[in-house]
Amino acid sequence: MDIWLIEDDFRIAAIHADYIKAIEPEAQVQQFLSGASLKEALVQTATPPTVLLMDLFIPDVTGYELVTYVRTHFPNIYIIMVTAAAEHEHVKALFSYGVFDYIAKPFDEARLQKAFRQLRLTRAAFQKKPHFTQQDLDLLFYRQNNSAAEKRLPKGIDTFTLERVIHLFNEQMYTTLTATQLSEIIGTSRSTARRYLEYLVEMNVLETKLLYGTVGRPERNYVLCETYEQN
Numbered sequence: 001m002d003i004w005l006i007e008d009d010f011r012i013a014a015i016h017a018d019y020i021k022a023i024e025p026e027a028q029v030q031q032f033l034s035g036a037s038l039k040e041a042l043v044q045t046a047t048p049p050t051v052l053l054m055d056l057f058i059p060d061v062t063g064y065e066l067v068t069y070v071r072t073h074f075p076n077i078y079i080i081m082v083t084a085a086a087e088h089e090h091v092k093a094l095f096s097y098g099v100f101d102y103i104a105k106p107f108d109e110a111r112l113q114k115a116f117r118q119l120r121l122t123r124a125a126f127q128k129k130p131h132f133t134q135q136d137l138d139l140l141f142y143r144q145n146n147s148a149a150e151k152r153l154p155k156g157i158d159t160f161t162l163e164r165v166i167h168l169f170n171e172q173m174y175t176t177l178t179a180t181q182l183s184e185i186i187g188t189s190r191s192t193a194r195r196y197l198e199y200l201v202e203m204n205v206l207e208t209k210l211l212y213g214t215v216g217r218p219e220r221n222y223v224l225c226e227t228y229e230q231n
């Protein structure tokens with residue numbers, strides 16, 4: 001996952017980048033000190049970032065102008081506001097602009113971790129097939145706090161491990177996995193790994209294909225559900 005960060009104070013930008021790397025160690029993080037440099041990078045890149053963390057107050061451009069630009073030209077980028085501007089008019093306006101999250105400065109790593117946790121769950125939801133049930137939509141649009149989300153999970157499945165498994169597929173670290181392979185990656189028993197994989201099958205995030213070996217019964221192979229382009 002590519003994560004871009006625009007913050008005109010290089011010291012604060014470095015702190016935020018450290019937070020990001022602690023939460024998403026595999027992420028490719030780029031820092032920008034001005035709106036002009038960010039726009040130039042967006043135009044030139046073949047792969048826009050998944051996430052943009054941005055302050056509202058950038059010296060060479062207003063935050064509203066930058067959000068509008070990104071929303072117009074790069075609508076798939078998730079925008080997370082990281083700003084000291086928590087006044088009613090700013091929050092309401094940027095909410096209407098469709099920002100994914102709004103984090104008030106100063107903040108700690110735990111708050112940013114919460115934002116990325118919700119982001120992973122949201123991205124996983126869009127890996128599903130085009131039809132969403134009402135329950136799917138409720139989980140997508142009515143964001144719950146972590147304790148509530150934990151209560152919804154079946155016994156034996158915790159949020160952290162579930163998100164880690166989703167992350168393995170979402171970031172295409174693995175296109176297919178068996179329960180045996182997953183157990184080695186996350187350090188659990190084979191039965192525990194299978195529990196997580198089967199839960200994601202039930203949630204229509206993964207689907208199974210039989211993997212035939214030379215001896216014994218075929219093993220279930222887990223892959224992301226097929227996605228379809230929308231016209």
